[in-house]
Amino acid sequence: MSTHRPFSRFAIPRAFCLGLAWSTAFVTLSGCAPLIVGGVVVATGLSVLDRRTTGTQLDDENIETRGMLRLKERLGDRAHVSIVSYNRQVLLTGEVLSEQDRQLAEQAIAGLDNVRSIINELAVLGHSTLTQQSSDVGVTMRVKTSMIDSRDLNAHVVKVVTERGVVYLMGRVTEREADRATDIARRTSGVQKVVRLFELISEEERLALENPGRKRPGQPAY
Incomplete structure (x- = not known):
């Protein structure tokens, strides 16, 4: 079960719009990370079109980066996890090998500064291809x-x-x-x-x- 806790079109060329699409911190804990991975959004960086404050956008990027490192430390090569933070709400998707690892991943992210809530959508499955x-x-x-x-x-x-x-x-x-x-x-x-x-x-x-x-x-x- 997921953990859910309380929580005009612009005249800009499509290529630029896609460049401003959202970023994901991604952890492929199974050896070499591929260039194209699951749980994907398109690019990194702050956006002036975002409805979050600049400070919140920075917090979200820091949560994703630090979370990626922490999951690597806690789960090693046995998981495949995507971390996305929006307005300090963290979404975890991907695959882990056991329910214990699923809970361990959530606990690792809960220990980070500025995390407001966690939605744990990790599946206990083999890694996606x-x-x-x-x-x-x-x-x-x-x-x-x-x-x-x-x-x-x-x-x-x-x-x-x-x-x-x-x-x-x-x-x-x-x-x-x-x-x-x-x-x-x-x-x-x-x-x-x-x-x-x-x-x-x-x-x-x-x-x-x-x-x-x-x-x-x-x-x-x-």
Whole structure:
């Protein structure tokens, strides 16, 4: 069982949009890591289009990096784990060889600074094949491309992670955006299941985040 704890389209060329897609800290604890791995999102770095603060984005990147090293220390070569942190909520996907290792991985991440909650989606299975991992890369890219092509969704605010055909969606989004992103993912070829891990915000919060200098109704002018 997973551990769940409380938690406009821009006129930018597609190549640039894909370059701003989200990053994953990935641990292939089974020898040499392949260039293309499961649990994939596309690139690294901070984004000005993100609805997280710069400080939170840095915290998330640090959690992913330190978590990767800690899992390597704790599990050695016997696991295949993807770590994604969004707004300090950590998603673990991949495969471990035993329930004990599954719990050990969660405990390792829980010990990191700034982790707000953990969603443990690790499966007790043999490691996924390179073919499956490559397929997951393709699914992630197709979902992100469909979101970028959509005229009624800001693709930059949705993080997409794919593991064994299961697509996980993260981000700070409105209910409308969550429903639209889910519908796009479900219609994408290769998607077996969609898991929503969104943090829902109101339309007023969305407007404030996208227009930080905009005066809200009733707010006095200075």
